[in-house]
Amino acid sequence: MPNAATVAEWILSLVTTQERASATVGDCLEGTRGTVSFWWFILRTAISTCARDTWDSRWRLCRLSVWALVPRALLVAILLHAPMMLINYLGGAAYFTLTPAREYWLEAAVITGIVPFIMGRIVARRSDGREIAAALTFAILPGTIGLLIDTALALFSHQTLKLNFPVYYDAIFILAGALSWRARHPRPA
Amino acid sequence: MAPLGEFEQIVLLAILRLGEDAYGVTIRQEIAACTDREPAPGALYTTLDRLEEKGLVKSHMGDPTPQRGGRAKRYLTVTPSGIQAVARAQRSFQRLLKGLKLPGVAHA
Numbered sequence: 001m002p003n004a005a006t007v008a009e010w011i012l013s014l015v016t017t018q019e020r021a022s023a024t025v026g027d028c029l030e031g032t033r034g035t036v037s038f039w040w041f042i043l044r045t046a047i048s049t050c051a052r053d054t055w056d057s058r059w060r061l062c063r064l065s066v067w068a069l070v071p072r073a074l075l076v077a078i079l080l081h082a083p084m085m086l087i088n089y090l091g092g093a094a095y096f097t098l099t100p101a102r103e104y105w106l107e108a109a110v111i112t113g114i115v116p117f118i119m120g121r122i123v124a125r126r127s128d129g130r131e132i133a134a135a136l137t138f139a140i141l142p143g144t145i146g147l148l149i150d151t152a153l154a155l156f157s158h159q160t161l162k163l164n165f166p167v168y169y170d171a172i173f174i175l176a177g178a179l180s181w182r183a184r185h186p187r188p189a
Numbered sequence: 190m191a192p193l194g195e196f197e198q199i200v201l202l203a204i205l206r207l208g209e210d211a212y213g214v215t216i217r218q219e220i221a222a223c224t225d226r227e228p229a230p231g232a233l234y235t236t237l238d239r240l241e242e243k244g245l246v247k248s249h250m251g252d253p254t255p256q257r258g259g260r261a262k263r264y265l266t267v268t269p270s271g272i273q274a275v276a277r278a279q280r281s282f283q284r285l286l287k288g289l290k291l292p293g294v295a296h297a
Binding site: 005016019020022023024025026027028029030031041044045046047048049052 | 212213214217229230231232234235238239250254256257258260261262263
């Protein structure tokens, strides 16, 4: 089982180079006493570094997130409709009935699981070494823009605003996709 | 080049004061001793990264030590352009303070 310092080093290596992550954990081991202060140090450093990455590349990451909506929509369309079209084309519809329950789980798996995971990898690949910042921006920005559009439309049409808060289940899979990319492509020193 | 922020100046001055023994732990201790405030670790490391990206400091890795779980220290030194930048910023402060009498303060 890996010890706390190894885990801390892995966490920091997600947002900085392996060399700097190692030196920072060394500083933490030397400069802190106790488990709570150790993890408080590591988490604050990781969050600050990720926030700095995001802020320093904010416009690039926003552009990347907006761009990524297109392949995301295409992937959803392909993965949801292509198998059914193929089944119908091959005459398999008589053997495979898409009940409402099956349809629900198919859509849930594709829209909130498979596609976000693939998109996490795509966004991470194009993030120029800022994988976690890019994944978080892509997870949060589209939902927030949608919420702003809903609010603006409701205000413009003088209708009662029914806030439909975005639920970020897919954020977990986007982040998982980005992490899976990062695990094989560490940031160069 | 963009002017240095207050914390960037503090970090550069701390590294200059420490000389060859400037790394994360000693820089934090030096800042705490001289300014009476403990810098947040995240703020310190992101500032060090930013200063290195600007070419104002450079870093090199030392030898691993058992006290640090076999991890090396990342030593920092201020580059000539870093010295120029901090000197320029300090001169601005000096010009602003020159001839100014601060109530209740012996020397401005």
